[in-house]
Amino acid sequence: MKENFVQELKWRGMLHDVMPGTEEQLLKEPTAGYIGFDPTADSLHIGNLVQIMTLVHFQHAGHKPVVLVGGATGMVGDPSGKSAERNLLSEDVLRHNESCVKKQLAKFIDFSAGANSAELVNNYDWFKGLSFLDFIRDVGKHLSVSYMMAKDSVQKRLETGLSFTEFSYQLVQGYDFYWLYKNKNCKLQMGGSDQWGNIVTGTELIRRKDGGEAFALTTPLIKKADGTKFGKTEQGNVWLDAQKTSPYKFYQYWLNASDEDTATFIKIFTQKGKSEIDALIAEHSQAPHLRKLQTELAKDITARVHSMEEVNKAIKASSILFGNSVTEDLISLDEQTFLAVFDGVPQIAVSKSAYENCANVTDLLSEVTQGKIFPSKSEARKMISGGGVSINKQKIEDSTHKPDYPFLLKRFLLAQKGKKNYYLIEIIN
RNA sequence: GGGGAGAUACUCAAGCGGCCAACGAGGACAGACUGUAAAUCUGUUGACUUAUGUCUUCACAGGUUCGAAUCCUGUUCUCCCCA
CATH class of the missing domain: 1.10.240.10 (Tyrosyl-Transfer RNA Synthetase)
Known part of the structure; x- marks a missing residue:
């Protein structure tokens, strides 16, 4: 193998838990491994990034990453997260989200790399045709209730209650692993540390149903040093x-x-x-x-x-x-640079007459700008008196001042709320 | 089933007839200092409006009173103890 994937994750601090034998398996041969993503939105967010990077390293080490879009599982809802039960997504939305997610993933992992090309699958494809009876006969039969009850994700919810649907979630996810093992020769499932229980259910299912051997690996939950949620x-x-x-x-x-x-x-x-x-x-x-x-x-x-x-x-x-730029620096920008700089900044259009007619800065930053900067005059006034508002990089001292600020590029004003929130007001005729 | 305690703003938590939009802590936002960090210090934190102002809040519905988050009645919910 090109690289020792497990060791790579280890020094990066991306390894939480790994099933014995995983490292050996990965060193022995190129292996297919998967991670599941919820297709609940048409875009991934940076909370998904740890998993994405895991796949990046995985592919880089010469293995084949499989991305599982959880069309079916997303409908059920994992009890591990304390969130309430999910809504059912229509197939149209599901497919749309799937293709959006794939586009984003393609920036990270290579879907046309030959032998270890990444592959994207959707578990809705194998679940939609599976009947309830078939499922409980072929899957449910192999795992005991006490085994399922022992999982942390279930234990934690026992007090507050969880529905049968949520309880069966681990079987559904376990079956994913089994299916991929059978059909894609996928021997490893990775995921966040909260997924350990679900992943192990999968390896267990593979072992009991097929006598096969499969592996598990999880990444730690990313937290910020100040304890707030990452992302x-x-x-x-x-x-x-x-x-x-x-x-x-x-x-x-x-x-x-x-x-x-x-x-x-x-x-x-x-x-x-x-x-x-x-x-x-x-x-x-x-x-x-x-x-x-x-x-x-x-x-x-x-x-x-x-x-x-x-x-x-x-x-x-x-x-x-x-x-440390000041009003002069802003004025000196040429139009192209200016617009590029403020590309990601919210822009608010205000008519020239409305601007000229507004009595004071407070009105300008609340009513006249349709409450997009401050939802009310009171809030605007409070923040101004607290010294938290600037226009064109110049702090506003007096909330009753009538606006007479120099326009940037003859038609813009740059409003600043606090240190990091900028708004561009465009004066239009 | 019997007995007891409680429900206050984003969270925790005071208040127990007027001075209560409601102490305090946390959080959040802002200012100062910095490095667009952390720590620290300061301010703001029901809404609207800028004034010696108005309005809506202290589980819910009624009542007593000039006046209630505070007293009374009922309702709902939570917790504890005994069966």
Whole structure:
């Protein structure tokens, strides 16, 4: 084998648990391994990134990654997450999501690499034709209730209650593994640490039903050093889809990672080698204020998910928005640069007359901008008196001031709420 | 079935007839300091409006009172103890 996959994950801090014999199997021969994704949205988000990177390394080590889109399982809902039961997705939506997800995955793993090409399957395809009776005869028969009850995911829910559907989830997922084992010669399932129980049900099913041997490997749950959830912002998930999360925002998310987190993230979310990462970390600790690590991390991931071009735009935008620029710097930008910089910033159109007629800044930032910056005058006023609002990089001191700010490019105003929230107001005739 | 305790804003948690939009802590947001980090310090945190203002909140529905989150009655739910 080109590389020892298990060891690779280990030094990257991506290995939580692995079934005995897995490493040997992977060193013995190129092996097919799969990870399941929920097709609940038409885009993946960065919470999925650990699993995606696992597949990247897996393929890189010479193995064949199989991506399972959980069309069937997504309908049932895994009790491991405490979330309520899921809604049924229509087949149309399912197919749409599947193709979107595949497009995004193609940026990471190679679907036309010859022998170890990645492959995408949807478990809806083998579940839709399977009758309930067949399922309980062929699958349910092999596992005892006490075995299923022993799982953590079930135990935790016993108090609060879980439906039979959720209880059977592990069988459904276990059958996936079995099916892939039989039909795709897939011997390994990977996933987050919360999936361990479900994965093992699969290997157990393969053993009991077929006497076959299959393996399991899980990655740790990623947490941030401050204890908050990884991958969430005020606005919700950080998506890979540029429509849902602009490349600028995406880049910013990574750039904002704390020192501690960045050292972990860069191992997990980039393909950089050990020596390169060690050097970067050393360099960073020499001059932490330069935030070399964050920059490298943000660049690497943004370039992969979007493009190098988007990275450059994001860097440019960041340096203008966060550098020590003043009104003059903004005015001096040419139109093309200006628009590129503010590509990912929300834009609000305001008619010229509305702008001229508004009595004070407070109105401008609330009513006149349709509540998109501040939903009410009170909030605007509070934030202004707290010193948290700037226009064109100039702090607003007086909330009753009548707007007379110099336009940028003859028609824009840059409003800033706090340090990181920008809005572009366009004055139109 | 019998007895007891409780339900307060995002969460925890005070208040127990007027001075209560409601102490405090956490969280969140903002400011200062920094490195768009962490820590620390400061401010804001029911809504609207900017004024010695209005409105809606203290499980739900009624009642007593000039006046209630605070007292009374009923309802729902939660917890504990004894059967």
